[in-house]
Amino acid sequence: MKIEAVDFFYLAMPEIHDIGDGSQDTLLVRVRGNNGQEGWGECEAAPLVSIAAWCCPMSHSGCKPVSYSVLGRIIESAADIQSLNAEVRRNSFDLLQADHTLAGIDMALWDLLGKQHDEPTWKLLGWKKPFPKTAYASQLFGDTPADTLQKAQRVRSDNFRAAKFGWGSFGIDLAADQAQVRAAREGLGPDVALLVDAGTIWGEDVETAASRLPVLQECGVLWLEEPFVSGALKAYSELSKLMRNPLRTAGGEGSHEPFMARNLIDFGGVGYIQIDAGRIGGITSAIEIARYAETHGVTYVNHTFTTPLALSASLQPYAGLETSSLCEYPVEASTLATQLTLESLSIDHNGQVHLPERPGLGMTPNPATIRQYLQPVEINLGDQTIYTTPSL
Amino acid sequence: MKIEAVDFFYLAMPEIHDIGDGSQDTLLVRVRGNNGQEGWGECEAAPLVSIAAWCCPMSHSGCKPVSYSVLGRIIESAADIQSLNAEVRRNSFDLLQADHTLAGIDMALWDLLGKQHDEPTWKLLGWKKPFPKTAYASQLFGDTPADTLQKAQRVRSDNFRAAKFGWGSFGIDLAADQAQVRAAREGLGPDVALLVDAGTIWGEDVETAASRLPVLQECGVLWLEEPFVSGALKAYSELSKLMRNPLRTAGGEGSHEPFMARNLIDFGGVGYIQIDAGRIGGITSAIEIARYAETHGVTYVNHTFTTPLALSASLQPYAGLETSSLCEYPVEASTLATQLTLESLSIDHNGQVHLPERPGLGMTPNPATIRQYLQPVEINLGDQTIYTTPSL
Numbered sequence: 001m002k003i004e005a006v007d008f009f010y011l012a013m014p015e016i017h018d019i020g021d022g023s024q025d026t027l028l029v030r031v032r033g034n035n036g037q038e039g040w041g042e043c044e045a046a047p048l049v050s051i052a053a054w055c056c057p058m059s060h061s062g063c064k065p066v067s068y069s070v071l072g073r074i075i076e077s078a079a080d081i082q083s084l085n086a087e088v089r090r091n092s093f094d095l096l097q098a099d100h101t102l103a104g105i106d107m108a109l110w111d112l113l114g115k116q117h118d119e120p121t122w123k124l125l126g127w128k129k130p131f132p133k134t135a136y137a138s139q140l141f142g143d144t145p146a147d148t149l150q151k152a153q154r155v156r157s158d159n160f161r162a163a164k165f166g167w168g169s170f171g172i173d174l175a176a177d178q179a180q181v182r183a184a185r186e187g188l189g190p191d192v193a194l195l196v197d198a199g200t201i202w203g204e205d206v207e208t209a210a211s212r213l214p215v216l217q218e219c220g221v222l223w224l225e226e227p228f229v230s231g232a233l234k235a236y237s238e239l240s241k242l243m244r245n246p247l248r249t250a251g252g253e254g255s256h257e258p259f260m261a262r263n264l265i266d267f268g269g270v271g272y273i274q275i276d277a278g279r280i281g282g283i284t285s286a287i288e289i290a291r292y293a294e295t296h297g298v299t300y301v302n303h304t305f306t307t308p309l310a311l312s313a314s315l316q317p318y319a320g321l322e323t324s325s326l327c328e329y330p331v332e333a334s335t336l337a338t339q340l341t342l343e344s345l346s347i348d349h350n351g352q353v354h355l356p357e358r359p360g361l362g363m364t365p366n367p368a369t370i371r372q373y374l375q376p377v378e379i380n381l382g383d384q385t386i387y388t389t390p391s392l
Numbered sequence: 393m394k395i396e397a398v399d400f401f402y403l404a405m406p407e408i409h410d411i412g413d414g415s416q417d418t419l420l421v422r423v424r425g426n427n428g429q430e431g432w433g434e435c436e437a438a439p440l441v442s443i444a445a446w447c448c449p450m451s452h453s454g455c456k457p458v459s460y461s462v463l464g465r466i467i468e469s470a471a472d473i474q475s476l477n478a479e480v481r482r483n484s485f486d487l488l489q490a491d492h493t494l495a496g497i498d499m500a501l502w503d504l505l506g507k508q509h510d511e512p513t514w515k516l517l518g519w520k521k522p523f524p525k526t527a528y529a530s531q532l533f534g535d536t537p538a539d540t541l542q543k544a545q546r547v548r549s550d551n552f553r554a555a556k557f558g559w560g561s562f563g564i565d566l567a568a569d570q571a572q573v574r575a576a577r578e579g580l581g582p583d584v585a586l587l588v589d590a591g592t593i594w595g596e597d598v599e600t601a602a603s604r605l606p607v608l609q610e611c612g613v614l615w616l617e618e619p620f621v622s623g624a625l626k627a628y629s630e631l632s633k634l635m636r637n638p639l640r641t642a643g644g645e646g647s648h649e650p651f652m653a654r655n656l657i658d659f660g661g662v663g664y665i666q667i668d669a670g671r672i673g674g675i676t677s678a679i680e681i682a683r684y685a686e687t688h689g690v691t692y693v694n695h696t697f698t699t700p701l702a703l704s705a706s707l708q709p710y711a712g713l714e715t716s717s718l719c720e721y722p723v724e725a726s727t728l729a730t731q732l733t734l735e736s737l738s739i740d741h742n743g744q745v746h747l748p749e750r751p752g753l754g755m756t757p758n759p760a761t762i763r764q765y766l767q768p769v770e771i772n773l774g775d776q777t778i779y780t781t782p783s784l
Contacts, residue, residue, distance in 0.1 A: 010773075012449065016449060016450050016451070016452070018450070018453050018456075019452065019453050020452060020453050020454060021452055022451065022452045022455070022486070024451065024452055025449075025451050044486070045451045045452070045455045045486040045487065046444075046445070046448055046451050046455055046486070046487045046488075046489075047448075047451070048444050048447075048448040048449065048771070048773065049441060049444040049445050049448050049487060049488075049489050051444075052438075052440050052441040052443075052444035053438070053441050053489070055440075056438055056439075056440040056441050057404065057408060057417075057440065058408050058410070059408070059414065059416065059417050059437045059438050059439070060408070060411065060412060060413055060414045060416055060417075060437070061410050061411050061412050062412065063414070063437045063438055064410075093646070094414070094436070094437040094438070095437065095438045095441060096438075096441075096488045096489045096491065096492055096648055097438075097441050097445070097488045097489040099488065100488055229651065230651070231649060231650075231651025231652060231654075231655060232651055233651070233655050233658065233659060234654075234655075234658050234659075254485070256488055257623060258623075259621065259622070259623025259624055259625070260623060262623075262626075263623060263625050263626075263655065263659070266625065266626050267625060267655070267659045279486075375773055375774055376772075376773070376774055377771075377772070377773055378771070378772040379440070379769075379770070379771050379772075380768075380769070380770040380771075380772075381402075381440065381767055381768070381769055382767055382768060
């Protein structure tokens with residue numbers, strides 16, 4: 001099958017708020033083969049910039065538009081998708097945004113290949129069966145410990161078996177943080193897994209981060225997520241060494257290519273590696289890390305805050321890893337995100353998510369939702385129109 | 393002084409060739425203050441994508457366009473530029489291309505601040521005097537060892553005191569590589585410093601890279617540059633441990649934020665850290681690495697392949713470091729690059745480059761060159777034009 005067309009649809013809520021909700025827009029990607037079939041994927045963040053990375057002119061041999069390495073290629077097997085990935089990275093290594101653009105295209109190719117072979121993507125990736133994942137509910141800490149207690153009780157009554165609290169004012173005052181973590185544990189009860197997300201608040205300040213470890217250990221927290229900014233390997237390494245089981249560091253969502261994640265494992269000492277398939281370059285790069293994590297005694301977790309399509313794509317890479325059993329599950333996504341696909345990925349009575357057995361990623365974008373939120377883009381260079389949003 | 397306008401000029405040669413020459417296009421940035429003064433900078437690679445990172449709509453609180461953090465800010469001191477940098481990185485951490493856009497703006501701000509204070513940028517950066525740098529001529533290996541011998545002889549007669557050879561077919565066949573390195577040394581004579589650039593040819597294959605070490609040691613090569621892809625810290629670390637003085641690994645040009653460079657120093661064991669100020673986020677990020685390198689016993693080197701403006705900007709961050717005495721000097725740049733500025737940075741009879749004493753970066757873009765190579769850009773989103781190339 002030859003790649004005949006790659007089409008981008010920039011979808012956005014009518015108003016974008018200045019909050020940490022990454023589901024307010026998306027860049028949907030449709031790849032069409034010359035067999036008449038189509039696959040769908042999504043790029044994480046800054047849709048216009050990722051479109052520009054697709055259609056920009058070449059700067060030099062190592063800075064070609066992503067389109068150069070994709071259009072017209074033959075895709076028949078998993079190996080063909082892998083070599084397309086290598087080609088994009090070789091031809092566009094000096095085009096920073098290329099990783100995001102590649103991510104959505106790569107997802108769409110795995111979706112398309114699955115439809116062509118009438119197999120779910122996880123099977124094409126080599127997994128014998130998809131293990132269900134325990135969904136954790138991502139929550140902001142409440143404004144007060146009493147609010148956090150209530151939020152935690154609600155999570156528990158909603159059947160979640162794991163919950164993550166973070167952001168808000170967490171990380172600024174030690175006593176307040178202690179009260180918040182204890183309230184979360186009290187509300188969840190002893191059996192629901194508790195995770196804490198520091199949202200990079202401490203930069204690279206190991207000492208301040210370390211002062212939170214006693215309360216995290218006391219409350220049986222499984223992971224402390226992003227105590228530091230993505231690249232601060234030395235700080236990650238030092239803090240990781242101060243932790244006692246079961247507490248471990250978690251990080252990696254900022255990785256936009258596989259080595260960044262591998263370095264967190266090799267040098268940062270993380271116990272959990274969190275991969276956003278929409279940012280690291282897609283399913284191909286994500287499964288590379290899932291396998292690397294497995295052989296290095298690290299637990300793989302998805303990072304997903306948006307649509308059911310992105311969630312399906314982010315679970316495929318570690319579907320067959322039984323011991324990597326947690327998954328991030330978006331609970332507060334925008335209507336754009338929740339209505340993007342005709343199907344959804346819901347949580348069963350055990351708080352678990354099951355990947356579909358349908359071909360490819362098993363998620364069909366809803367044309368009505370696309371039409372409702374579509375932002376038409378046109379880019380002109382000199383007297384040429386080099387990009388215009390295609391028709392649906 | 394308030395930042396009133398930031399204007400981008402996308403310049404490109406009439407034809408872009410599929411070769412490793414990064415001087416075929418550039419994104420020139422002009423920043424205007426409300427005091428009537430202006431500063432100039434340049435972003436490395438993929439101009440259209442960096443423009444999109446300036447003007448795109450917000451995706452969420454951590455993915456704002458670069459313009460959000462820049463327009464209207466007050467810049468009176470070096471500290472103001474530093475806090476602007478921190479602001480861009482905080483507000484745009486999920487916008488991958490933002491680092492490139494920031495780079496050109498940051499350079500222009502240092503240029504502007506210099507003009508405002510009537511001081512060269514290196515002085516505002518805290519350096520007492522700028523030490524001259526020994527220019528190394530960047531060359532491709534010849535097609536045959538005889539060609540390389542001739543090239544090396546020419547470099548020597550052109551008064552260069554250092555030369556780098558690389559790319560071409562280097563890295564594929566051990567015997568051929570040995571013959572090439574020996575020819576380069578023979579042509580340079582014993583006193584001209586020899587550097588070798590592997591151009592990431594070995595991916596992360598330490599064994600193949602290590603097989604080249606004997607001939608590099610035999611020929612007194614100072615550094616082996618980019619044996620591996622940017623992120624392969626483990627491979628860098630292993631190879632670095634196999635080297636004997638004076639041979640060291642060099643790398644870092646791919647760094648698009650300071651931690652990537654610091655990790656190469658902390659975990660990769662490089663002896664030379666090579667920073668492209670147009671990619672790492674500008675002069676502010678570059679001097680952070682220059683200071684880090686100095687305190688960690690690592691030599692700082694610029695990575696510059698393009699214009700005199702980019703070269704001046706790339707030398708400022710380590711102008712005052714006497715022991716970091718080498719500099720990359722573009723010798724085969726396009727006419728667009730060589731004619732971009734009214735002034736140039738030439739090499740003296742000792743093969744050294746001296747930074748200008750003029751205010752700011754000391755380089756004035758030539759309006760005629762800008763007009764000749766300008767590519768007008770227009771970006772439309774919905775029924776709004778969100779970007780159009782400003783008038784000169």
